Structure formats: C-alpha cells, structure tokens
Amino acid sequence: MDLVVPMKHPRDGKSRLRGAVEPDRHPALVLALAADTLAAVTSTARVRRVILVAADPAALAELAEMGVEVVAEPAEQTLNAAFRHGADLLRKDDPHAVVGALQADLPALRAIDLTEAIAEAGGKRAFVADRQGTGTTLLLSAPGAPLDPRFGPGSARLHQASGAVPLRGRLPSLRSDVDTPEDLAHVKTLGVGKHTAELFT
Numbered sequence: 001m002d003l004v005v006p007m008k009h010p011r012d013g014k015s016r017l018r019g020a021v022e023p024d025r026h027p028a029l030v031l032a033l034a035a036d037t038l039a040a041v042t043s044t045a046r047v048r049r050v051i052l053v054a055a056d057p058a059a060l061a062e063l064a065e066m067g068v069e070v071v072a073e074p075a076e077q078t079l080n081a082a083f084r085h086g087a088d089l090l091r092k093d094d095p096h097a098v099v100g101a102l103q104a105d106l107p108a109l110r111a112i113d114l115t116e117a118i119a120e121a122g123g124k125r126a127f128v129a130d131r132q133g134t135g136t137t138l139l140l141s142a143p144g145a146p147l148d149p150r151f152g153p154g155s156a157r158l159h160q161a162s163g164a165v166p167l168r169g170r171l172p173s174l175r176s177d178v179d180t181p182e183d184l185a186h187v188k189t190l191g192v193g194k195h196t197a198e199l200f201t
C-alpha cells in the first residue's frame with residue numbers, strides 16, 4: 001500500500017504548539033515531528049511509496065532525503081485537496097492500490113502499530129481515530145476505491161458517517177498525534193523518535 005502525508009510550510013504548521021520550543025526553533029520542531037513519523041513509515045514493510053504533499057517543497061528538503069517523494073500541493077490549498085492530489089498521483093501509477101492518508105505529527109509512531117492497522121482494515125475503507133476520539137490519524141481506502149478524505153475538526157465522526165470502518169486495535173503510537181503541549185507531554189511518555197528527542201535534550 002501507498003501513503004499520502006500532507007504538510008504546510010513548517011513555519012506555519014502546528015500553531016497550537018507555538019511556545020513548546022523557542023520561537024525560532026518552531027519550524028525545526030514541526031520538521032522533527034514529521035521526520036520521526038516518516039522514519040517509522042519507511043521502516044514499515046507493508047508501505048511501498050510515500051508521497052509528501054507540501055505547501056512549499058523547498059522547505060522540506062531534509063525530509064526528501066528520507067525515501068519519500070515530495071510534491072507541491074494543488075491549486076486548492078486545503079488539507080483534503082492535498083490528500084486527494086497525492087492519492088490521484090499514486091492511483092495513476094497503480095489504479096488498484098490501497099491508498100492511505102496519514103498525519104505528519106506522529107513522532108512516537110511504531111511500524112508495528114501501522115502494520116496492525118493495515119492488517120485489521122483487511123482491504124476495507126477504514127480509519128484510526130486519535131486518542132481523544134475526535135480526530136483521524138490514518139484513513140485507508142479499499143483497493144482501487146476512492147479515499148474520500150474528510151479530515152478537519154470532528155473528522156472521526158465524518159469518516160465513520162461516510163462508511164469508513166473505525167479500527168479498534170489499541171494502536172497507541174498511531175493514535176498519538178501532537179496538536180497541543182499536552183499531546184507533546186503524552187508522546188514523551190510513549191517515547192518519541194530521535195529527531196524530536198534531540199530537540200528536548
């Protein structure tokens with residue numbers, strides 16, 4: 001299966017985390033969260049391609065070295081348009097693939113949780129809610145079928161209402177996205193990847 005990961009310019013993203021590090025290091029924190037997410041993704045055997053859909057590809061040069069393809073976001077500059085664009089590019093090359101949409105703010109992600117989620121989905125359109133139960137961290141299409149992303153506030157409910165199956169596994173590392181300082185404290189208890197850890201030593 002192939003994955004799409006969207007990213008704003010690191011200077012603009014994760015505004016609710018502003019102040020967690022010195023202001024001039026905020027972009028480095030956003031990049032570190034993404035680098036740890038991508039390190040786990042690219043070490044997951046079930047994942048074949050990863051497309052990063054970027055508001056500004058030049059700002060993500062260091063992520064491009066991690067075995068992911070960085071492309072520019074489409075003219076419609078919204079989160080769901082970014083997901084649809086990445087999914088369309090992947091489908092052009094393999095019309096029958098499962099396509100996944102993953103958030104870039106999962107610094108504690110472990111390959112074992114991503115593998116378990118893909119297995120539990122079993123080819124159905126399915127999603128993983130965040131640990132609060134309101135947001136979505138991963139949405140998987142059925143093979144060759146539309147991804148139909150509905151990310152944004154309350155997306156777990158929207159994904160379920162659109163027929164996606166909520167995955168029930170514990171999946172602690174996959175449910176722990178980092179939106180707030182409280183989320184950051186939580187992922188530190190799980191154990192973050194090296195890029196994020198380096199910013200707090």
Ligand SMILES: Nc1nc2c(ncn2[C@@H]2O[C@H](COP(=O)(O)OP(=O)(O)OP(=O)(O)O)[C@@H](O)[C@H]2O)c(=O)[nH]1
Nearest residue numbers: 006007008013014015016053055077078079082104
């Ligand atoms: N390419 C692209 N990525 C986006 C867009 N909107 C959100 N994202 C990315 O999608 C992911 C999820 O978004 P949020 O968790 O809401 O993150 P955010 O907007 O950076 O955070 P806040 O400013 O705190 O709301 C993050 O990796 C964002 O960078 C967009 O319009 N285009």
Ligand SMILES: C=C(OP(=O)(O)O)C(=O)O
Nearest residue numbers: 135136151152153155179
């Ligand atoms: C956009 C979303 O993310 P967040 O909770 O990270 O803002 C979402 O959960 O659909």
